[in-house]
Amino acid sequence: MALIYNHFMYGTATNTGKGFFTNEDRGNFFLRGYPGDVWVVGNNEKGALWLAQKNGVEKTKAEAQALVTTEVEAAQAAWDALSDEEAKHNGRPEQITLP
Amino acid sequence: MATYQDIKGLRVKYLSADPANSVVGEVWYNSTTATLRSLLPSASWASGGALATAREGLAGFGIQTAAIAAGGESPVGGLLDSTEQYDGSSWTVKTGLNNARRAIAGAGVVTAGVVFGGFHPSPKDETELWDGSSWTNSGAMNTGRASMAGAGISTSALAAGGQPGVLDNVEAFNGSTWTAKTAMNTARVGPSGAGTTNTAVLVWGGYTSSPPTVISTATESWNGTSWTTTPATLNTATYSAGGAGTQAAALAFGGDAAPGKTNVTEVYDGSSWTTSPATLATARGLASAGIQTAALGFGGPAPGGSTLTEEYSVGTSAQTLTTS
Secondary structure, three states: OOOOOOOEEEEEEOOOOOOOOOOHHEEEEOEEEEOOOOEEEEEEHHHHHHHHHHOOEEOOHHHHHHHHHHHHHHHHHHHHHHHHHOOOOOOOOOOOOOO | OOOOOHHOOOEEEOOOOOOOOOOOOOEEEEEEOEEEEEEEEEEEEOOOOOOOOEEOEEEEEEEEEEEEEEEEEEEOOOEOOOOEEEEOOOEEEEOOOOOOOOOOEEEEEOOEEEEEOOOOOOOOOOOOOOOOOOOOOOOOOOOOOEEOOOEEEOOOOEEEEEEEEOOEEEEEOOOEEEEEEOOOOOOEOEEEEEEEEOOOEEEEOEEEEEOOOOOOOOEEEEEOOOOOEEEOOOOOOOOOOOEEEEEOOEEEOEEEOOOOOEEEEEEEOOOOOOEEEEEEEOHHHHHHHHHHHEEEOOOOOOOOOOEEEEEEEEEEEEEEEEOO
16 A cells, blocks of 8 residues: 655644744744635654644544635625625635645 | 765765754654654745634735734624734734734835725725825725735835726825736636735735626736736636745735635746645634745635734754655
8 A cells, every 4th residue: 555645734823923033933934824814834854843832733634624714715705795786896715726 | 877976975874863953854763763864845834823813805915933913804893994003013003003904915015014995885996105103095996996915015016907897007106106917818806916016016816796606726927017917827717815925036825715715825936836734723714914935825715704823934853754
């Protein structure tokens, strides 16, 4: 059976502002933020350590994707409720697929 | 082939750890990691303090350590008049705009700025001056508009493009009145701009039609009299992107691309755009401030209005040398 290596870890963590991720962090591991306080980090020692230090809660990719999708769908519902005049100046939020 | 010793007059140091006081370009061998290392320039985005009010479509101006965020739209509160000031680590709420609006543009510094245009809900011609503590209404634009590029300072600002429709109109502000100027070569909505006066501005990106949304990579340079489409084009076509810097040294980051939003950062050196290895942590269209080597990006849709702030810095870091 072939082993599948996951290049990314998934989790939720609250962005506390300055110092939440640093220039050094960005040089050390992959980092991306998504709606729902979802973070995707490189699946390596430094990425895992960062998520732990931020009191992050590790998620499976499916769990993380569900959180993002829920946020996007809520934003889409809000957009759908806009008047035509308001909506024409704003793009409808697009679905986001996690890496 | 020349060796390192031939070029530098020194032999490559054999060290058990990276040196604490290396200089840019210095090369050493790290025996612990078994890698050839060097101190090289590097750029990256780090988190900054969060905005008090989540929003998109806001105006930004200033520098990385002293910036203003004004107006925009909250997904739960509608159009915003709120103003916040950044000090390099956190945002402080200041006196609100006289007119709440979104998709506005701004120019200036934290003690003397200007915001103009925007929707509330139709495109407006309103201009407000910021003196460091409050807003004062000033001369109206000739063409009410939103989603335009803004650049310059409060006494010498430029507005280019925007909507309704797809505008190529350009206006220059002298601190009290707006004067129509030569139109851009490419009409566009949501372009970005950089420049320190209304006679030396770079404008790039934006969309040229919608629907379907056609996003432009075109870059134009303004000399106070005419526009020149530069040979340089963006590597990633965007609109509602952040912009910082000057006409000859600009930074473009984030924005709406096709499809979705991008976290790409591009550097303009006066002749071409180069994609930086640095990327925003969160892809989005956003407001901006700063210069090419020290920029600030803040707000944006998340998808429902963002408090996120990111700081772009160019520094140095020890990196492993590879053959690729």
